[in-house]
Amino acid sequence: MRILAFLQFVLLLIDHTSSVSRPGCHCEQTSCYCSKLNLESVPAAPSQLITQLDLSFNRLKKITENDFVAFVSLRSLILNNNRIETIHDKAFVPLTNLEKLDLSLNRLDTLSAGWFENLFSLQSLNLLGNKYKSLGQGNLFQPLKSLKTLHFGGPHLQSVREADFSGLRGLEEVVFDGKNLRVYTEGSLRQIGPIKNATLGLNDTRFFLTHFGSIGWISRIDHLEAVVFKNVNVPQFYKFPALFFLQPLLSVVRKVSVLNCKLFLLPCQSSVDFAKLEFMDISDNLLTDLALSEMMCYGKGGLWSLQTFNVSRNQLHTINSQLFTKLDKLENIDMSGNVFHRMPETCFWPPSLRFLNLSATHLREVTTCLPMSLHILDLSDNDLTVFNIELPFLTELHISGNRIRSLPDGGLYPRLSYLFIQNNDLQWFSGNHLNMFNNLKSLEAGADTFHCSCDFIAFMRSGWKNHQVTFGDSKSYICDSPDALRGKSAADARLSVFECHTALAFSVLFLGILLVLALVAGLCHRFSVVWYVRMTWAWLRAKRKPKLKKGELQYDAFVSYSEMDSGWVEAHLIPELEQTEPRLRLCLHQRDFVPGAWILDNIMDAIEKSHRTLFVLSQHFVRSEWCKYELDYTHFRLFDQNDDSVVLILLEPIDKETIPKKFCKLRRVMNSRTYLEWPDEDHLVPRFWNSLKTAIKRPEADNGDILQFEEL
The missing domain is CATH 3.40.50.10140 (Toll/interleukin-1 receptor homology (TIR) domain)
Known part of the structure; x- marks a missing residue:
């Protein structure tokens, strides 16, 4: 009996342990998802082999020495968005197979090198958004020989020292949040070695340039994919040494973005140094026509490898195509958001140009200035009333937000596949208009009010089924007239037969009246109705006369x-x-x-x-x-x-x-x-x-x- 009671106790204990091991976790195959369960401690390991464990968005405050003893097969451990303040130095010792560790957005105020002693397989480490002010006592990442991705820093990080990155080699990605950084030891990042992608978040550009401008690793870069400056404010612009600091980068960088930085000038001498630049975005700045001419060396040279150029939302007033004529690799130009009002009659674009964006530039009309080589053209949100420029290679046309009253002539665009013409003054269109477009696949003409004639309603209800063209949301085609249909979608509108086939309806009505009259006449003859009417009339007349006495x-x-x-x-x-x-x-x-x-x-x-x-x-x-x-x-x-x-x-x-x-x-x-x-x-x-x-x-x-x- 004692043995039986003991076995029952063991079974109850096992059942209780099993129920505690996974309090609400969703485990399938080799992964367990325990996110957003308000956990205050690491749950016990399930019976099956687990390689991925997600404990994000819980209430964990500390990681103990034995929390992961049973998770020796883990390759991914996600602990972000908890309340972790302390981690035992030996907590991650069993995780020799761990490849990804995310400790971001917790409350760690100190970092310990002991955490990473046995993480020989770790490839990705995220330490962003904690409370630490420095990267520990040095050699923090020394054991991480396989590390490829490192995210570190946050609003509390104040200092970076040379020994912080010792031992790191061959990183593919570094994300450094140093918005409140105050101390940087020169040469610290040199310890990291070659980096393929780096993202630096710094509030004070002058601080960055002062402390990072002379670091030697920049001069040794052979391949730089992209450089992005966004929302940078330099009050004393005449002291801005960016061009001199970036001089080693200009000849290797492929993509440059300077967004909303109040840029108003880039000398021709600097533009010439962009030997490999393929993508350039200088939108939301203060460039004028003269400044753009200087940057483009007045059309004489520079930026020879440029393929995409974005100069939208600046202060340009003239379309100067000659600035780009010699750039035989240029395919895309975005000049939207400037104030042109008009375009020249003739222009000289590079023959390689395929995309041109002139939207929201206050244009009142278009001319043959548009390049014949275009595949995509955006003229949205202007003041155009007509568009009839021949573009034989055009496949996509955006002319929404204008005052155009009818669809363009499809014969001018034999290859057009996509037409966007919403928010115009279109009154109606029919299948005959679409038949002029040989290759049209999609027509977006909604958000307008239409004259819902019988032909238009019939086309809206069935016409697009007979054409190989999609029309977007049919509910966006709204009737403005006749009054009875105002406010209804064209797809739901209905008109009577008399409104749609007036001549036929009147003919049928007249014939019906004749038939009714014939029927009435027949009935009157059959039942002597005419005789009764005549006699009634005679009787009424006789009644009005005084009756004669004999x-x-x-x-x-x-x-x-x-x-x-x-x-x-x-x-x-x-x-x-x-x-x-x-x-x-x-x-x-x-x-x-x-x-x-x-x-x-x-x-x-x-x-x-x-x-x-x-x-x-x-x-x-x-x-x-x-x-x-x-x-x-x-x-x-x-x-x-x-x-x-x-x-x-x-x-x-x-x-x-x-x-x-x-x-x-x-x-x-x-x-x-x-x-x-x-x-x-x-x-x-x-x-x-x-x-x-x-x-x-x-x-x-x-x-x-x-x-x-x-x-x-």
Whole structure:
């Protein structure tokens, strides 16, 4: 039982140790990342073999003798951004395979040579940003025979001595932060030996020149890649010995940058000494046209190896291409940020020139001064309204930030691949414009407001799918007109068919109206709408007139008949009714209608002034248009007053179905009442006339009686 309990205790202890060994560390394969875990001590080593350990951004205050005993395979140890104040002299003894050690940005106030005694494989050491004022007691880096990269110094470093760098040879990179350096022993850096890349941070340039100007290692430099002066302020410029101090460097340096240093002059004599200079950046200084001419030896020589020249943001007012004509290796010139306003009509550039930057130079127009050999041209942020200079080799054009209203003529730039024309006054463009560019791959024209016509919107929505051109963010193409689309992106805008296809839309609309009218006319004919409208109008007009009493009526009957039946009317009806006793007065259209009056008005007046309306029905009557008008109004009157004012005479048998169905009241009368039929036998004729006269004759009293007939 005791053995079992002991084993359980051991297992618990092992489990506890394992959980403590990696408190939140992320370990994979041979690396452990324990950064930003608020650790106050070095965690125990995990079970697997670890070659990289990152303990940065924690709360470590000290490194003890046994912290790394279990990390014998480490090759990289990162301890930057902690609070380390002390490190035991034997803390790094087990790390014989360590190649990189980063102790930057801690609180070390002293440096000990004991830390590095066993670091025979160390190649990179970073000690920047600590509190030490000096580099220890000397021979600090003596054991580091494999060291290639050394970063040291910080805001607290005040002195550098000759013995500090003894033993260092063949460094590839040195970063020295000596912003607050006060004491420098001459020849100290000579101990380091040849250096490929060196970065020096010094606030006081005069101090640097005074203490470093005569160091012998500068005179032995065979290859210097770059020299950078940035934000250097020399109040007593006439005492500035830089040119004399840098004399050994001028013939070997390849890149020189003097940025924002208030440089206003570089003599021609010094320029000539730059025998191998390929890159020169003197931007953000005070060079004038005369000073630039002096520096370039007035175009007669010097800087023969120069390939890139940046003179942007100075005080130049003239584009003087002759200063560069003889530099047959010059490929790139940046003159942006100066104040030119105009360019000469003709210029003489070196034939090797490929890139020219004239952005933000207040140019109002461009001329043939531009070199034909250009591959890249930047004219952004000027006052240009057009750009139409032929450049056959141009592949990239920047003309953003001007006042250009249309895309350039693509035929002038057969090799153009990239066009940047944002923030201009472009109104629109289409596929026809792009078809002029044979090799265009990218067009950046956003951040403008466009007239979103139908063609432009259609192109924005689908045009770029049909062209091998990218257009950037489609949301940056904003509509300015029409008003309904203002503020919307062209890709999201929509216009109606009427706005996009006006002629076609109006044609379709007109055709639609015609179809609707035809449909309405058909429906009106089918359901006798016109008849009802006419009758309604006639009824309204009749309603406005005072109704005549039967004693005031002028006619006994209005006779409605077809012209084809006029022979019967004149031969039989008129003589019998008007010339025999009792004599009746008939209203006949050919005799009693008012000449010149509207025919419908005559019909309405005749019916209104007659006691009865006598219809002489026949096949001719049914087919007569005017007879239909008379039937219409009489039918309407029957419907309105429900009286017995209609007398029907059938000259010949008529199928009731031949009478239009719209005369429903008339058809009902024929179905429900008797009517007079012209007899075929002569002995029945007198009885016919007696019945007709009785039906037409006005009674002496207006009693409203309704006369009934017997069928003959």
